[in-house]
Amino acid sequence: MKTRMKNKLLVMLGLLLTTSFTTNAQDMAGPWKGAISVQGMEIDLIFNLSEKDGNWTSTLDVPMQGASDIPMDETVLANKELTIKSNKLQLSYTAKLTDGAFSGTYSQGGQNFPLILKKTIKTMPGKTSLPSSAEELEKLAAKEKGTFNYSVEDFFKSPEASNFKISPNGKYISYLKRNTEGKKTLFVKDIATDKETAIVKDGEDIIKAYLWGSDNRILYMKDSGGDENFHFFGINIDGSNDLELTPFPGVKSDLLETLEGDKEHIIISLNKDNKQQEEPYKLNINNGELTKLFTVEEDSNPVSGYLFDKDGELRGVAYVVNGVQTQFFYKIDGKLVDYQTFDIDDTFSPLDFDYSTPNPHDVYLATNLNSDKTEIILYDLKTRKELKKIYSNDTYDVSSINLSEKRNYELDY
Numbered sequence: 001m002k003t004r005m006k007n008k009l010l011v012m013l014g015l016l017l018t019t020s021f022t023t024n025a026q027d028m029a030g031p032w033k034g035a036i037s038v039q040g041m042e043i044d045l046i047f048n049l050s051e052k053d054g055n056w057t058s059t060l061d062v063p064m065q066g067a068s069d070i071p072m073d074e075t076v077l078a079n080k081e082l083t084i085k086s087n088k089l090q091l092s093y094t095a096k097l098t099d100g101a102f103s104g105t106y107s108q109g110g111q112n113f114p115l116i117l118k119k120t121i122k123t124m125p126g127k128t129s130l131p132s133s134a135e136e137l138e139k140l141a142a143k144e145k146g147t148f149n150y151s152v153e154d155f156f157k158s159p160e161a162s163n164f165k166i167s168p169n170g171k172y173i174s175y176l177k178r179n180t181e182g183k184k185t186l187f188v189k190d191i192a193t194d195k196e197t198a199i200v201k202d203g204e205d206i207i208k209a210y211l212w213g214s215d216n217r218i219l220y221m222k223d224s225g226g227d228e229n230f231h232f233f234g235i236n237i238d239g240s241n242d243l244e245l246t247p248f249p250g251v252k253s254d255l256l257e258t259l260e261g262d263k264e265h266i267i268i269s270l271n272k273d274n275k276q277q278e279e280p281y282k283l284n285i286n287n288g289e290l291t292k293l294f295t296v297e298e299d300s301n302p303v304s305g306y307l308f309d310k311d312g313e314l315r316g317v318a319y320v321v322n323g324v325q326t327q328f329f330y331k332i333d334g335k336l337v338d339y340q341t342f343d344i345d346d347t348f349s350p351l352d353f354d355y356s357t358p359n360p361h362d363v364y365l366a367t368n369l370n371s372d373k374t375e376i377i378l379y380d381l382k383t384r385k386e387l388k389k390i391y392s393n394d395t396y397d398v399s400s401i402n403l404s405e406k407r408n409y410e411l412d413y
Contacts, residue, residue, distance in 0.1 A: 373396065375390075
């Protein structure tokens, strides 16, 4: 898994709404649409409000980003006033309902924007006339006669086994298999003997994801009661040393980086010390020992990404500024320096360092700064010089690469 510096608009608002005024909840429920103007660019925001038993929930759509139904943290609606907050991303919106519209101020990254939300009708994306109707499908089905081994339902039902992965040494295969109750169990099979071992079973808390940490140890993620604060667990392939590696109540963890040269550690993010911002840690997958790699200052802009090398050393940090720009800091001579600020349409994504050269600053870079398409170049981050164009295409953007650790980091694809 490679860290990439994405130039995105990070809009994840926590819509704070509780209800205590007499307006009919059905009138308030549904999508509310508005737009903010950022550097001459109109950015639409749609907040989808729902009410159940007097409690409000909401999701956010950002059509420009292709993002929809992003769950909000909290929702408060009181006395015809709407308050929206996200401490994590330093976002807030306060508004009052007047003449059927919410009118107020949206703040992000220290800047304020007027935002008016009006009730709207949410439509399906794409051309809705394209899918065949049920009648048309029935006519097609009627043209075929006979009995068959498989039905349409077979193709759409949940598989009995899924999420197959091969161990780093190629000796084992792992997968999740459903039991008769529909819950999943994590199995490991010895490829040589076909011996199958169940090592983790779903309880009340469901296995969200898993990966191989080493040849003999698997990492998996679960939350508690569906709170979406996922924690890391580690277990040996024989079922021993089943250990919660991030046992911090109310803290969310996520994977940032696997380390090709270190089979005992991974890089994860935790909001353990800063509830509003995930910070990077090196995690020992065998005993849970943590080493903090970077501290986000309380009054800083939100961090959108980190850049690490294969040894887990932090080499770069990207911040969101002005809502639509990315400010990139890069480590030169042991110090993170303000490297450059990029606009929302700019792509400047270090994909991986070139470890086949003696220069530690040579990096494979996805960029569109000198082209209308994203291309891959070999770039010296310290001297800011393009060393070689690796690949470009007149029609398509290039998104990723892969290097072979076993062949001196030769470019695979």
